[in-house]
Amino acid sequence: MPDFNRCPVVDNHCHVLEPEKKTMEPIWLAREFFHGIADTPIPGVAKPKLWGATDDLLFHFPHMGVVLTVVCQLAMVFGCEPELSTVTAERNRRTAKVGLAGYAKMLYEDAGIVCSVMDSNLPINDPILDLTPGPKIRLLQMDPLFKTLLASSGSYAELLRAFQAGVEKAIRQDGFVGIKSHLGELVGFGAAPVEADEAERHFSAAAAGDGEAFKKVYMAIWLATMVQAQELKFPIHIHTGITGGLWNGPVANTDPFLLVPILRQPRFLLTRLVLLHAGHPWMQHAxxxxxxxxxxxxxxxxxxxxxxxxxxxxxxxxxxxAPLSKLMIGSGGHGSPEVSWLAAKTAKIAVGEVLTDSVRLGLMCEKDAEKAGRMILHDNAARMYGLHS
Structure with missing residues (x-):
């Protein structure tokens, strides 16, 4: 039966590691996997998941299913007892000895992660990126560029020219391999398409901070980028589903099915669009x-x-x-290296179980299952970005 333990993995979507995560308390290792709202707001802290937590809330963090999984998997690597406090102490011992980058390297080698697609606008030689082991390629973050140019442009036409010039420079000169966007959170997938003339009418209000006008202009730029992506041959990555957190808007706005009216337009049929987070919980929709x-x-x-x-x-x-040639493994990893590592480990478990069942039931030949598993874990992303094995 298929065995993918030694299969290489491309992490198709992750964020930078953070130097301050070199040493962690057990509860904060657990909180790396918390994407909810803490119950004690802290002035000046924008992310609700980083607010303070009462004892009642702290009790629940170690009992999240994903935390139980990271404890189980780390204990197997470390050869220690599967307790949150024990594995945290051992990871801290190792980071103290070899540094966060050295510890991350050990984990990535264990999981077989051979390349990371970084959601970051940092220069490729930035020391922060060096914390992530192995080869790295980057996705240009659409939102910071859009917001900066919205504030400095005098019209929608000027904004569009500047934005597309910035994108072209990022792709052709700076080595970015795609663009990451937040259409669902900022506008909503079900919003009506906006063309240049309508965006021009709303530009002044958007630049002045009007929320509804901002949505109009963002949508227009996003649609123009969908066309530009064909010309420059790069994929657009878009958050779908719950995206790992909550925001000020209907969560249902990120159901992938809501994109149908846009994507069925002939002008977008050749644009490569990557649905990040698999549309969870609308995974069948994705x-x-x-x-x-x-x-x-x-x-x-x-x-x-x-x-x-x-x-x-x-x-x-x-x-x-989905065609198995269109699936890729990402993590959304951020902060500490355990997230990307655990994503690769659990992806191999899931791919192995599903494809083994397909072989057992006579739904797929073993050779095809082995090929499909490698495609999902590595080859599909390698083909998209032109990576060499």
Whole structure:
């Protein structure tokens, strides 16, 4: 039966590691996997997940399914007792000895992560990126560029010219391989398309801070970027589903099915669009989108590893519908290296279980299962970005 333990992995979506995570308290290792709202607001702290927590809330963090998984998996690597305090002490001992980068290197080698697609506008030689082991390629973050140029432009036409020039420079000169965007959170997938003339009418209000006008202009720039992506041959990555957190708007605005009216337009059929986070909890919707639209792909990040206790079922939902050549493994990893490492480990478990069942049931030949697993874990991303094995 298929065995993917030694298969290389491309982490198709992750963030930078943070130097301050070299040493962690057990509760903060658990909180690395918390994407909810803490219950004690702290003035000046924007992210609710980083607010203070009462004892009642602190009690729950170690009992999240994904935390139980990271404890279990770390204990197997460390050869220690599977207790949160024990594995945290051992990881801190190792980071003290070899540094955060050295510890991350050990974990990435254990999981077989051979390349990381970084959601970061940092220069490729920035020391922060050096904390992440191995080869790295970057996604240009759309939102900071858009907001900066919105403030400095005098019209929508000027904004569009400057934005597209910035994108072209990033792709052609600075080595970025794609763009990451937040259409769902900032506008909503179900919003009506906005063309240049309408965006021009709303530009002044958007620049002045009007929220509804901002949505109009953002949508217009996003649609123009969908066309530019074809010209420059780069993929657009877009948050779908719960995206790992909550925001000030209807969560249902990120159901991938809401993109259908836009994606069915002939002008966008050749744009490569990557649905980050697999649309969780609308994973079957994401899989169906990849099946239906010629250049829609699904990235299993956030779902991997956060849904650890039902990760096999989540993978079945997508594998059952999407072409297996359009699936990639991401993590959404950030802060500490355990997130990306655990994503690769649990992805191998899930892919192995699903494809082994397919072989056992006579739904797939073993040689095809072995090929499909390697494609999902590595080859599909390598083909998208032109990586060499």
């Amino acid at each position: 899989g169906m989108m990849a099946h239906t639209f010629p250049h829609v792909w699904v990235d299993m990040g956030w779902t991997t590893p956060w849904t650890s206790q039902r990760i096999v079922a989540c993978y079945r939902d997508v594998i059952g519908l």
